Amino acid sequence: MTERDKSMTPKATGRLLLLLVVVLFSGATVVAQEPPATQPPAQETPAEPPATQEEATAEQPAMSCGDCHDQARDFLHNPHARGNVENGVVSNGACETCHGDGTAHMEGGGDKAQITVPRGREGADGTCLMCHDTTTHKKSPRSGVHANSSAVNCLSCHSIHKSENRPALLAKETEALCATCHSTQVAAFRGKPFAHRLGRGGMSCVSCHEPHGRAGRENIRTVASGEIACASCHREKHGPFVFEHGAVSAGDCSSCHEPHGSTNAHQLKRATVAQLCLECHSPTQMATAGSQPPSFHNISNPRFQNCTTCHVAVHGSNRSPQLLK
Amino acid sequence: MNMTRTRSRFAWLVLPLMLVASIASAQTMEIEIGYRWLDLDGSESMYRSQINERDGFILRAFTMTSVSDSAIADRYKITASDLGSTPAGMFRIEAAREGSYLLRIGYHTADAYSAIPGFANPLLSQGVIPGQHTFDRSRSTFDADLEFIPGRKFSPFIGYTYHQTNGPGTTTYFVGQDEFRLVSDLDDTDQEIRAGANFNLGRVYGQVTQGWRDFSGRETFSLDAGEASGNNVVPILGRNITITSFSRDSRTDVSSPFTNAFVVGDVHSRVKLIGSFVHASAETDGIEDESLTGSFVSFPLGRFFSGLNENVGSRADNTTWRGEGRAEISIRDGIDFIAGYRREHREVSGAAFITSMFIDTITFSGADRSNIEEIINTENVLEREEDTLSAMVSARAMGPFALRAGYSESNRDVTITPDLEEVVIGGGNGGTFERKIRTFDTTGTFSKKGFTLGATWRHDTADEPIFRTDFDDRDRIRIRASYARPMFSIGATAEEIDQQGVNLDNNIQQYSGDITFTPIPALQLRASAGKFDVDSNVSYRRPENFVIENSIYAEQGTSYEGGLTFFRAPFTLDVNGGRFENEGTTPFNVDRFRTRLVYDFLARAGIAAEWSRDEYREGLATFGDFDSTRYGIFLRFRP
Known part of the structure; x- marks a missing residue:
């Protein structure tokens, strides 16, 4: 390896032209085959419900959550839909696991008072932790650094309906999520010249830290043989x-x-x-x-x-x- | 740039993915692939050591998911990102059939490159760059884990990990009163097989894992071209120290079985008992052969010599175990008392049998020509034990308030028995050291109507140091306040770490503020600023004259970041920029800009353009300065 302090100009003008041709050709091909773009932004708010129960019954009986709520239709790939998919369609059971029986809500024409919406610590305690009480030797939802509280709870980091295919239904990319509170640490990663490459190759804050972990040393991940997370990549240092x-x-x-x-x-x-x-x-x-x-x-x-x-x-x-x- | 390796890796990874994608009945699939160009001015070595994004094809993102009634898998998900001409990339496969199995396969690859002008470089003042310690290696890790009948009372699993690190490098070798630059070629592989089971018997659940790790490493060395004179050009005892040939072959094998288990018992509706145990026993066998010729001096022998043949056989053992028990008692809903005890033990012992044949030695007066054989049997032992007792109260449900307060006491006991060869001056490196650390840790938060205030204070106090840089007292304070509404959020953080010791005064302060403004759903603006100060002062004795001086290290850094995201179908624009200014012991400036524009011209297709710029400027010298601009075009498909 010798130092080559010199300017490197793009050496692939030909490749650029080739790529542009491919891009344009691909675009033209797809344009010829597909209708124009009609991709609406993801909707969190429910579609407008029928004005009255009579109207609902007369026009389109609200038999499933997906009739009014887009996110219910898009729930097919959500892990919480498991066991509630019939013929490729998500059944109401998937929603009712967390939101309770929706019959009264439907009969009320979408009456929000008739449906459970888990929010904050109470929502997490009463809903998420009913299944996800992940107490282990490393984790504790009671005493962990991010123990379920009004300031930080499950729904602070996880978005059940809008995770956009992120792992663990995270509300944002991991680095952005952690930066919400740990801004000084993320600034060091972004600013200092020598740092692990966050956001590249699957490496993120949680590669080393256990977000559900207990305070202190247990917040650092360990490999199966008990050594700290550094050993998972720097194996020759074992x-x-x-x-x-x-x-x-x-x-x-x-x-x-x-x-x-x-x-x-x-x-x-x-x-x-x-x-x-x-x-x-x-x-x-x-x-x-x-x-x-x-x-x-x-x-x-x-x-x-x-x-x-x-x-x-x-x-x-x-x-x-x-x-x- | 190692484009051959990059392209090969790209092909091997992308093609199977594309093949799978083409034959599978995926219900959702997204792929973004394109080409990136690099325009670099300045130090290529420093650029590659810091960033290392290169010209070439890139699979920026790939996601494929399916939910079906297939007998093989009722769901699977394949994700990949940053494969190709990137410093790091990954792909991951998850497939499962409910109640039958869960399969996870992962692959990570990362370049490890370092060639810094000023690092380990005694010849920097002569304009020789980069330093003598460089490497251009890659790390790859393949993981596979398969769990059978997940969610049942008894779910066995098996796993396998293959890790490889390889590539060339340069290093320095001290021999015969001079240092010589060597080139090396490293090839390390590490394999791990594990098997175990999750169990869930209702009130009792846990996991047991038994694994076997095997490491095999080989590194070969030879003299770098043009390095026969070494770093020292001054004759020693009237003789120029030179090397004419060199070869070294070093092989290491490590075998390490390990056991890892934990169990959780819900002994009462309000009481959980958790126990864990991990035990690892590693054995290293090493063989090394080295031969060299030239003109050298040995002060221990009191002779000149013209060659050395050396053989080393070594063996090291390491036994580590850690056991822990804790109880989590729910005093009332949302208020818990947690108490635990942990013991850790580590014992390392090693021995090396070294046979050195010094060729053609003569005394400094020129008499008694002979070969001299030196046989050394050297040993080393270290033992470390640590007991930690802890108790904590966690009150999470006091309306908008939450409080956690804990106390722990840790007793460390370290015994180092160094080899006699190591002792140069009385006092030595070894001995028995005991250290007790008491820690008080408390965190309080308040959150209501979008306003959140959190504060953490941790105080550690210790009696005796083990190392000179160990603290006697340490305080860590962190305060963050934030206020969030649908249209905006604003937050501020302050942190301080203050350590005091016998010869130690260390203070780190960090402050940051951030604001996000979303005037319309399609537009988000964000900005942040931060400041950090590091001030470290440790006294030390200069080895050449024993004068005590202060090792003063200081950093004063300031960071600014800003950005926006704009979305209006079919366009998405992301712009981010930041500047990091550092003053103090190592002054430098870093400027980073990232822009990405996505145009989804069809529901199922789009195009993305990226532009990135990084500027790095050092304050003391310009050897490492660089300006890099990268731009790329990517196609996006959702077939």
Whole structure:
């Protein structure tokens, strides 16, 4: 790899032309085959119900929720429709699981007082948690960081009817959703030059954090073998090594790394390596682990300003106690 | 740019998806595919280290779902995103038949690229860039999990994970009183097989998993071209240190069985008991062969030498287990008391048998020519134990208020028995260290009529440090207030982390404000601003003269972001821009702009155009500065 500091102009004018031809040809083909676009925006509010019960009975008896509510018709692919699909049509049972019996609501011409609409903490407690009480060793809807409350509840993050095919019926994309409250963390991801690529390749806040998790360390996901989420991708750092770096063994990855974005290329907590290392590896009057100086190197010499130039196996080595290889 | 690898990956992933899509009777299907161009000025290495989005075809998004009465699967969903000339991409398949099985398959791929001008670069002042530590690798992970008869009393499952990391890199090797730049080729694979069962016996439910992980890694090294002189061009004891040939072959195998289980018991309508246990036992076997020739000096031997042949056999064992029990007691609806106890244990021990043959050694006076063999049997042990006792009250249902308050006490016990070879100066790295941390943690929220106020305070206090950078006292405070109405929302957040220790003074403050305005349903405007300050001060002793100095690290960052989304069928426009200015120890500016226009000219087809710009400017040097502009055209189909 050599540095090639030069301008890279688009080198594919031919490909661009080819692509444009394909685009135009595809568009023309589809135009010839399809009617004009008639895609309305998704409707949350119900369609206008018949003015009176008599009118409803006379014109179009309201026999199913989907007669008035678009979202009921679009519920086919919603996980909550399972068990309530007959011949490719969602039955009223899918709606009634959360909204209760809708007979009186229909007979009332869409009377909103005659139907249950779960909202806020009470709605989540009385509806969502009836099935989704996901208490495990990691999760708790009672004591978790996002425990069901009036400020944060199931419906703060999940949209049952308008999730637009997102995983877990999320109301927004994960990053945008978390940014609603955790704006400073998301700003670090977006602004700092070196950070995990959120929103790319399926990586998001929940790749490492358990949103339903308990407070403290249990908020960090673990892999099946019990190690923290970092090990799910950085598998070569698992070890064990004959000589493990004490910062890894007695601490964890965050002893040295800043996962939410860093000014250092390897997402270290300090911009320069020597600074990070010498903050621990420096003798003082305290008896602390690893406090001996690594050597007598003159760190004013550029040769020794980056400890990892020589101590390359900084996570652990099977050969060198000084982590030289 | 590694376009061959990118295209190959693109073809292997997209073609099967397209094939599946064409033969399946999908009820909904969306696909967006197109081409992106890159226009780059400045440091390509820094651009690729930070962003690495390249010229080429991209499968931006793919979604296919089906619900049917098929005997094979009554529902399935296939999603994919950012496959092709992207730094990271994924696809996921979920298929199920109600009451029969649930299958999840996932694939993630990500480039790992780093070639920074100033990182591990002793020759930066001479204009040599990038640094000596670079890599151009890719990570791929394939996951498959199959659960049988989900939702029944007993639901067995099996799973498999295959992870691969491979690609070239460069590194540095210290030998003979000089450092030499090497090129390396890495090929690591990690496979995991797991099997277990979910069980639900009414009042008792849980999960048991037994797994086996096998890691196999190989890395080969050779001397980089033109690097025979090393980093140090000054003769040592009158002799130039040079290397004429080098080869190293390093192989590592790790076998790690693990057990993971938890059980939840609803022993009473108001009492839950939860227990969990995880145990992993890993064994590493390592073999390394190295040979080199040249002209070197060894101060430990007190000799010059002209070659080295070294063989290493190593073995390391790691046993980790963690057990936890907790009780969740509902005092009344919405008010719970939670108490728990956890014990963690980790023991690492390792040994390496190293045989080194120094070729053609002579004393510094030029006498006694001979080969010298050195045999070292080196060992290392570390043991860590941690006990944590915790209690918490969570009151979630007090009208608009919610409160959570907890206390925990953690006792850590670490024993490090270092190898004698490691000890350079008395005092050493080893010893037995004990540390007790007491933590008080409380969170309160108020939410009514769109106004929400939340505050969190966590205070940790510890007795003795294990590492020099461990705190004695730490306070973390976070306050957020927001107000949301249908047309707008506004919020502000303030956070502070303050740590104090014997030689440590660390303070981080972050503030941000955000506003969203939706004047009409078709238009949303948003803006945010943030500020953060990091001020860290740790005293340290300079290794060359033992003078105590302060390691002062500071960041003063300011961020601004703004954007809008406009939707009026058939158009959707998304515009976002932001600037991040950082001053302090590492000053830099980052400007980012993203624009995406979608024109759905048909109900089932559309076109999207994207334009992105990133500008990066460093304050101390210009080696890493770059301007990148990317633009792409994507076709959208909903067949």
